[in-house]
Amino acid sequence: MEPIRVGIIGVGNVLNQYLDKIGVHPDVDIVALADVNEAAVSARAEEYGVRKALSPDELLADPEIELVLNLTPPKLHAPVSLQAIAAGKHVLSEKPFATSLEEAQQILDAAKEAGVYAGSAPTTFLGSGAQTSRKLIDDGWIGEPVAAFGSFVNRGYEHWHPNVDPFYSPGAGPMLDIGPYLITNLVNIFGPVQRVSASAAKSSDTRPRPTSTGGYNGEIEIKTPTHISGSIDFESGAVATVVVSWDVWNHNLPHFEIYGTAGSIAAPNPDHFDGAPVLRRGEPRDLSLDMTPPGGGDWRETALTHRDDAYRGIGLAEFGHAIRAGVEPRTGGAFAYHVLEVLLAFEQSSQAGRHIEIASTCERPRPLPSVGPHEPYRFD
Template structure:
């Protein structure tokens, strides 16, 4: 039995990511999807039929609908801030896909508008609420690796043009690998270590254009590359910990871990931070690690740990947590100050490379509260 009345959600944008929110939304009884909207009338009608949702609307109609309390903003990144501002002007709470905005000025507008309207604004990614990352967080908080001092995170591939049907926005200003896939790393690192103090980075691009695949193994025309495609740098946290980050669309293949956390007594290999499930692997410090030539990779006593949270959350957990916070009068874990801070860190990488120096991060945020542990068949809890 749900403890609060379900939050009534209207979703703007019915593209590729919609199914990742709705396929498992039934595990979150605190959420009720009441409407979908898109500028493509045919697409929104088909998606509404697919998920059994009565209202297939235009964006303006959704924003005017008094039944909608919370807008989930799944529009393209350059529209995140404008659509969020429209939702706030309509008196709605709004949770946006990542990134929160494409500039700090836009993000500040969203925060100020939400504050003035008395509504909440926040942003994905919410994978830090999934079982893999919450279990990793619990291992850190419970002292299994001692004092956390460092981390390494990476996402690297050859780019999206080989599979994505609309790739040009990914290579446009305000996009690129750091703002597209980097949020998963940075959000989870802030969840583990708390707020960031400064960033130092290099952000090259391997070419000004790329061949445009035709889908049948050939190429025709080019894609203009208007954003860095390889980002590497270091993060200093207010806690004293440091992290090394590599995010790239210039890499054919690699053998890098997605996310590892290193402490004074051991290490954690966390699951893929783009996923909601998976179990971290724990390695406590061993005498063999003290030698100059330490235990080789894969050796020693690495142990897969039992997960401490349900592992069927998927992206709907962000809606459920956000709605529960609204109902209970607390700040969402995915709230505006957290989203703004993560965005400032993401943008600091290119700023550091352009300026040739460390870049201080002016904002701060509260380290998100951990979720209570629940068994595989117990209801999700957000208190």
């Protein structure tokens, strides 16, 4: 396949997660980087050997670029994606796809009219850990999957992130920031969602603002829920429990587990591309009144069925393959819109005090073909 020619808008913290291992995807050609910060884009282009350092307008006008990777802050995802589409480019955005369904629908409508593809990260469900888990389930190792549990909980981002205020603003918070990793992986396992029921809260209206030298200076205003828990009902009949929080110091919760009629899988962290799932088939002792304690029994780490060096560049490679083949990307618009609707439904459910029915649907993403450690990635 002729490499897909990519231009990246936004050279902040997440750029390295796409480019550090981009060499394992020879079908991706990073043509240009762009940012409103001229000094930053020049330095990053030199760091990664990217031949063009441009302004965003110059990148969008560049005829060599086919696919725009949108790494701008979340509130700019929709505006920049719409600009890319208007310039005739395909666009893959960092998560979330948009901060509202209205914005997301505008992106879908514009892409359809322009005849281009639009989609969104996260793409961790394309990594070896998630794809091996998917294959184990599809091959029947835990019987029929009927339930799952997923969590991402910590004490918040202000202790390490250099620009934390946007994370505590409307259109952000833990559900839209870390929730996408859980929801995309859940839809990869169970397919589309039918409804959501949830509770959302924030533990305080402000938080102390840490300084780089220790101590605190001022306050961060909290404008979004910081602890959200809920249940998801899938069209397949499965049910999942999800907890995301920036109000927790420490915990013993699993990141991601899938439960079936014949066993369970402890899947790797959905925020990561690697890691091996751990499998446990049902055992006779599980049928007694005194159940096997959490973590007990014969859990076995499984062999990976896919290469484990994908990193975030796999999203660009898969998207580019879909463009060349004329098929819907696994991270395409319908999937991205559905995931966003589910994410937004958690806070809506809490405010309304009822289940929120999900109006959209999508195809369960196609599994990736298995490849060995030294075989090229395949996306057919």
